Amino acid sequence: MKVSLQTFGTRGDVYPFVALGAGLRARGHDVDLATSVDFKAMVEEAGLNFREIPGSGAHYFATPAVVKAIRKSPSSIRTAMAMPRPSVDEVADSLERMYDNAQGADFMLSNLITRGIGYAGPGVPWGTVSWWPMTPTREFRAYKTPDLPLGSAYTRLTHGMAAQMEWAFNRPAVNRFRTRRGLPKLSKSPVGQLGHQQPVFYPYSPHFLPPPSDWPERVHVTGYWSWERPEQQHQADLVDFLAAGSKPIVLALGSAWPVYGEQTLDLVRQAVRQARRRLIVVGGPEGDRPDDELRVQEVDYGWLFPQVAAVIHGATFGTTADVLRSGVPQVTVPCWADGPYWAARLAQVGVAPAPIPFQKLTGAQLRAALDEVVTDPGYAERAAELGARVRADRGVEKACDLIETWVSNTTA
Structure with a gap:
C-alpha cells in the first residue's frame, strides 16, 4: 500500500x-x-x-x-x-x-x-x-x-x-x-x-x-501518535544536570517563544526559585544561565518529561500530548490557537491548575500555580494515572x- x-x-x-x-x-x-x-x-x-x-x-x-x-x-x-x-x-x-x-x-x-x-x-x-x-x-x-x-x-x-x-x-x-x-x-x-x-x-x-x-x-x-525514535545520544550536560539534584521544572514553549519572550522567562525563573526547584529551558532566548538553570535547544520530550517534577507549557496539541504521556503535572500558560482549549481540559481532569492566559500572566499567578502542583500530591497522582492510560x-x-x-x- x-x-x-x-x-x-x-x-x-x-x-x-x-x-x-x-x-x-x-x-x-x-x-x-x-x-x-x-x-x-x-x-x-x-x-x-x-x-x-x-x-x-x-x-x-x-x-x-x-x-x-x-x-x-x-x-x-x-x-x-x-x-x-x-x-x-x-x-x-x-x-x-x-x-x-x-x-x-x-x-x-x-x-x-x-x-x-x-x-x-x-x-x-x-x-x-x-x-x-x-x-x-x-x-x-x-x-x-x-x-x-x-x-x-x-x-x-x-x-x-x-x-x-x-x-x-x-x-x-x-x-x-x-x-x-x-x-x-x-x-x-x-x-x-x-x-x-x-x-x-x-x-x-x-x-x-x-x-x-x-x-x-x-x-x-x-x-x-507517538514516534519511538531510535536511541539517541543526549547532551552530556543535560544528563548531568538531571542527576545532580532533585527533579527540575521544564519550561517548554515550542515555536511560540517569540510571543512569550524574555519577560515570561524571567517570571518563570522567579516562580521556580520560590518553589526551590531547578529549571530546564527548552529553546528560548540566548544568554548566560545561573547554576540552577540549564538551556537545551532541542530534546526528545518523551525521554525528558518523565524525569522532571512538572512542565510549564502553552498547552498546544503536541506538547500537551507529550506531557500527558509522561504522567507528570503541568502548569499551562496558553497564548493562542488550541492552547486555551486544551489548557481548560487539563485543568478539568485535574492534572493542571486553572490556566493562566498569557495575555493576563502575572508573577503572582505563576508562583501560586507552580507551588500548587509541586506541593499537592494529588496532581502527581492523577497525572501518573492518566499517563498510564494514555500510553496504553x-x-x-x-x-x-x-x-x-x-x-x-x-x-x-
Missing part, C-alpha cells in the same frame, strides 16, 4: 504525521510525507519519502505583526488577519503541488492547513486529521464559538458555523485549482461530508477527551489498522 501524508505548520503539526508514517512503514507500506523543507531531516530520519510543500510554517511566529496580535488576544481570527497571507493563486499553486504528491497513492491523509486538497479533489481516497474536535455534536459546542445558554440546538449549530468559516477560508483557492483542471466550482461546502464520506482521525486520547455518543462511525479518536492507547497502531481497513474496503 502507498500512503501520502500531507501536513503543514509548526513542529506540532508535523511530528504526529511522522509518527504515523513510521508506524505504516514498519508494517511494510510505502509512505510519502509532504510538508515544508523545515522538517525534511525529521521525515527522512523516520525513513519516509520527503515531498515538499512550498513555504515555511516553522517560522510562523517570527512575524512581528503576528506576535503583536497574539500578545493582544488569543483570537485565531485576529492572528490570521495579522499573518502575511499568500494570494489565491499562490495557495492554488500549493494545491497543485499537493495534488502531484498524492498521485499513485492508495490513500491520502491531510491536516487542517492541507485539507483544501481534499476538497479540491485529490484523485485518491482520502481522510483528514484534526487537532481538536470539529465533528458536529450536541454534547459540546464547536471550537472557539461563543458559550451561550441556548441549549443543544445552538450547540449543534455552532458546528455548522465553524464549518462555514473553514469553507470560506478554503473556497477561493479550491475553486481556482478546480477551474485550472477543467472541473466545476464547488458552491456548496464539502465540510459536512467529513466523517461520513471521508474518515476523520483525532489523534488524542479517549481517556483524556472521550468521543461524543452522536459522532458518525467514520470518526475515530485513536489515541496520541496504541494510537499509531489503531490509526494504521483503520487506514489499512479503509483502503481494503475501498479497493475491494
